[in-house]
Amino acid sequence: MAERTLRGARLGGQSFEDERGIEFAARQQVGYACPQGHEFEITMSVEADVPALWECPRCGAEALSTSGIQPEVKAEKPARTHWDMLLERRSKEELEELLQERMDLIKSRRRG
Numbered sequence: 001m002a003e004r005t006l007r008g009a010r011l012g013g014q015s016f017e018d019e020r021g022i023e024f025a026a027r028q029q030v031g032y033a034c035p036q037g038h039e040f041e042i043t044m045s046v047e048a049d050v051p052a053l054w055e056c057p058r059c060g061a062e063a064l065s066t067s068g069i070q071p072e073v074k075a076e077k078p079a080r081t082h083w084d085m086l087l088e089r090r091s092k093e094e095l096e097e098l099l100q101e102r103m104d105l106i107k108s109r110r111r112g
Protein backbone atom coordinates (compact mmCIF):
# COMPACT_ATOMS: atom_id res chain seq x y z
CA MET A 1 0.00 0.00 0.00
CA ALA A 2 2.86 2.36 0.74
CA GLU A 3 4.08 1.98 -2.79
CA ARG A 4 0.71 2.97 -4.17
CA THR A 5 0.63 6.14 -2.12
CA LEU A 6 4.05 7.08 -3.38
CA ARG A 7 3.00 6.63 -6.98
CA GLY A 8 -0.17 8.62 -6.42
CA ALA A 9 1.87 11.48 -5.10
CA ARG A 10 3.49 11.90 -8.46
CA LEU A 11 0.19 12.36 -10.28
CA GLY A 12 -0.26 15.85 -11.62
CA GLY A 13 3.44 16.54 -11.39
CA GLN A 14 5.52 17.87 -14.20
CA SER A 15 7.02 14.50 -15.06
CA PHE A 16 7.13 13.63 -18.72
CA GLU A 17 7.24 9.94 -17.98
CA ASP A 18 4.24 7.72 -17.63
CA GLU A 19 4.07 5.25 -14.77
CA ARG A 20 6.10 2.65 -16.62
CA GLY A 21 8.89 5.15 -17.03
CA ILE A 22 8.43 5.55 -20.75
CA GLU A 23 9.04 9.04 -22.04
CA PHE A 24 6.41 10.58 -24.26
CA ALA A 25 7.65 11.26 -27.75
CA ALA A 26 8.55 14.90 -28.04
CA ARG A 27 6.64 16.85 -30.65
CA GLN A 28 7.52 19.77 -32.78
CA GLN A 29 5.53 22.21 -34.85
CA VAL A 30 6.80 22.52 -38.38
CA GLY A 31 5.65 25.54 -40.32
CA TYR A 32 4.93 25.55 -44.04
CA ALA A 33 4.02 28.25 -46.51
CA CYS A 34 2.51 27.53 -49.91
CA PRO A 35 3.01 29.63 -53.07
CA GLN A 36 -0.48 31.13 -52.55
CA GLY A 37 0.61 32.58 -49.23
CA HIS A 38 -1.23 30.06 -47.02
CA GLU A 39 0.70 29.28 -43.86
CA PHE A 40 0.06 26.32 -41.61
CA GLU A 41 1.79 24.14 -39.05
CA ILE A 42 2.09 20.39 -38.88
CA THR A 43 2.72 18.63 -35.58
CA MET A 44 5.19 15.81 -35.87
CA SER A 45 7.56 13.83 -33.72
CA VAL A 46 10.98 15.39 -33.25
CA GLU A 47 12.40 12.09 -34.38
CA ALA A 48 10.51 12.25 -37.66
CA ASP A 49 12.29 13.23 -40.81
CA VAL A 50 10.79 16.62 -41.49
CA PRO A 51 9.73 16.75 -45.13
CA ALA A 52 10.72 19.88 -47.02
CA LEU A 53 7.38 19.93 -48.79
CA TRP A 54 3.85 19.42 -47.49
CA GLU A 55 0.58 19.61 -49.36
CA CYS A 56 -1.27 22.81 -48.51
CA PRO A 57 -4.57 21.88 -46.80
CA ARG A 58 -6.28 24.89 -48.33
CA CYS A 59 -5.32 24.82 -51.99
CA GLY A 60 -3.39 21.56 -52.41
CA ALA A 61 -0.24 23.24 -53.67
CA GLU A 62 3.17 22.13 -52.49
CA ALA A 63 4.04 24.21 -49.46
CA LEU A 64 7.66 24.73 -48.54
CA SER A 65 8.94 24.35 -44.98
CA THR A 66 9.55 27.71 -43.33
CA SER A 67 12.30 26.28 -41.15
CA GLY A 68 14.75 26.33 -44.01
CA ILE A 69 14.66 22.69 -45.00
CA GLN A 70 15.46 22.46 -48.67
CA PRO A 71 13.88 19.86 -50.90
CA GLU A 72 16.33 17.26 -52.15
CA VAL A 73 17.89 18.26 -55.39
CA LYS A 74 16.99 15.61 -57.88
CA ALA A 75 17.36 17.50 -61.11
CA GLU A 76 21.15 17.41 -61.09
CA LYS A 77 21.36 14.27 -63.19
CA PRO A 78 19.91 14.42 -66.66
CA ALA A 79 17.09 11.97 -67.08
CA ARG A 80 18.33 8.61 -68.24
CA THR A 81 16.66 7.07 -71.19
CA HIS A 82 16.12 3.36 -71.71
CA TRP A 83 18.87 3.55 -74.25
CA ASP A 84 21.33 4.97 -71.66
CA MET A 85 20.46 2.20 -69.23
CA LEU A 86 20.92 -0.37 -71.93
CA LEU A 87 24.34 1.00 -72.79
CA GLU A 88 25.38 0.77 -69.14
CA ARG A 89 24.86 -2.95 -69.27
CA ARG A 90 26.00 -3.80 -72.77
CA SER A 91 28.49 -2.43 -75.19
CA LYS A 92 27.26 -1.35 -78.59
CA GLU A 93 28.97 -4.35 -80.11
CA GLU A 94 27.07 -6.68 -77.83
CA LEU A 95 23.85 -4.92 -78.68
CA GLU A 96 24.52 -5.26 -82.37
CA GLU A 97 25.21 -8.92 -81.87
CA LEU A 98 21.96 -9.32 -79.96
CA LEU A 99 20.11 -7.42 -82.62
CA GLN A 100 21.57 -9.67 -85.29
CA GLU A 101 20.52 -12.73 -83.31
CA ARG A 102 17.00 -11.37 -83.02
CA MET A 103 16.86 -10.54 -86.69
CA ASP A 104 18.02 -14.02 -87.60
CA LEU A 105 15.42 -15.49 -85.29
CA ILE A 106 12.65 -13.40 -86.82
CA LYS A 107 13.77 -14.29 -90.32
CA SER A 108 13.91 -17.98 -89.57
CA ARG A 109 10.44 -17.79 -88.01
CA ARG A 110 9.08 -16.05 -91.05
CA ARG A 111 10.59 -18.66 -93.25
CA GLY A 112 8.73 -21.07 -91.41
Ligand SMILES: [Zn+2]
Binds near residue numbers: 036057059060
Ligand atom coordinates in the same frame (compact mmCIF):
# COMPACT_ATOMS: atom_id res chain seq x y z
ZN1 LIG B 1 -2.27 27.06 -50.26
